[in-house]
Amino acid sequence: MEHVLLALGETKEEREQRIRTLFNFFDVANCGYLDYTQIEKGLSALQIPADYKYAKDLLNVCDANKDGRVDYQEFKRYMDDKELDLYRIFQAIDVEHNGCILPEELYDALLRAGIEIDDEELARFVERVDKDNNGVITFEEWRDFLLLYPHEATIENIYHYLERVCLVDIGEQAVIPEGISKHIHAYRYLIAGGVAGATSRTATAPLDRLKVILQVQTTHARIMPAIRDIWGKEVSWDFSEAMD
Numbered sequence: 001m002e003h004v005l006l007a008l009g010e011t012k013e014e015r016e017q018r019i020r021t022l023f024n025f026f027d028v029a030n031c032g033y034l035d036y037t038q039i040e041k042g043l044s045a046l047q048i049p050a051d052y053k054y055a056k057d058l059l060n061v062c063d064a065n066k067d068g069r070v071d072y073q074e075f076k077r078y079m080d081d082k083e084l085d086l087y088r089i090f091q092a093i094d095v096e097h098n099g100c101i102l103p104e105e106l107y108d109a110l111l112r113a114g115i116e117i118d119d120e121e122l123a124r125f126v127e128r129v130d131k132d133n134n135g136v137i138t139f140e141e142w143r144d145f146l147l148l149y150p151h152e153a154t155i156e157n158i159y160h161y162l163e164r165v166c167l168v169d170i171g172e173q174a175v176i177p178e179g180i181s182k183h184i185h186a187y188r189y190l191i192a193g194g195v196a197g198a199t200s201r202t203a204t205a206p207l208d209r210l211k212v213i214l215q216v217q218t219t220h221a222r223i224m225p226a227i228r229d230i231w232g233k234e235v236s237w238d239f240s241e242a243m244d
Contacts (some may be wrong), residue, residue: 001080001084004084004157007139008143025042026041027042032072035059036055036061036068039070043055046148047165057150061078062078072126082149086143086153087139087143101108103122106122107122109155113156115159129141129142149161
């Protein structure tokens, strides 16, 4: 775990606070545990597609004692394991070991996994993960994109996860990206579009920013003004309760 902390530039205390803040985001009832409903609401608020049962899968993978609830220690154990797995695959892709994934490194990793994509789709993949738009993917960006993905972090699974969340919205109509559509049946996008179609691109950008705030800013006083600034009155779900 020391390598993960070094890659993220965090102390153990800062990481603990970040994970606690994310747990509190889901724990809207402030009851000290997460159930299916809380997880589903939290993922929906972050625009992670509900159609693919990520809430159910996340509950199952976190719930070590299978009591239908996830307490903080179970949640933290999941975060420990997930961040370590993401770090390992990040290191495997980063063949130049310069602390970031270059587009050509990502392309080669996909090709080794039997997934052939064109330049347009590769650029879309990088753009979706690369928050600061500098053309490369840092470990922090990689982690932010995949932290709540409940399945094994293989390059194949990560690619298919990207397929499912990378909808391009124009107004209220979801459009299948051309490069991605050849690798996945169109009806899967149409199903997801029932959830995502009502959300414009003006909403998905704030959601990405919200994820960053939840993972980086660690105090209630700093988080809530930032959320209000981003969202205003666009989200009906009560984030104030989530942070209490």
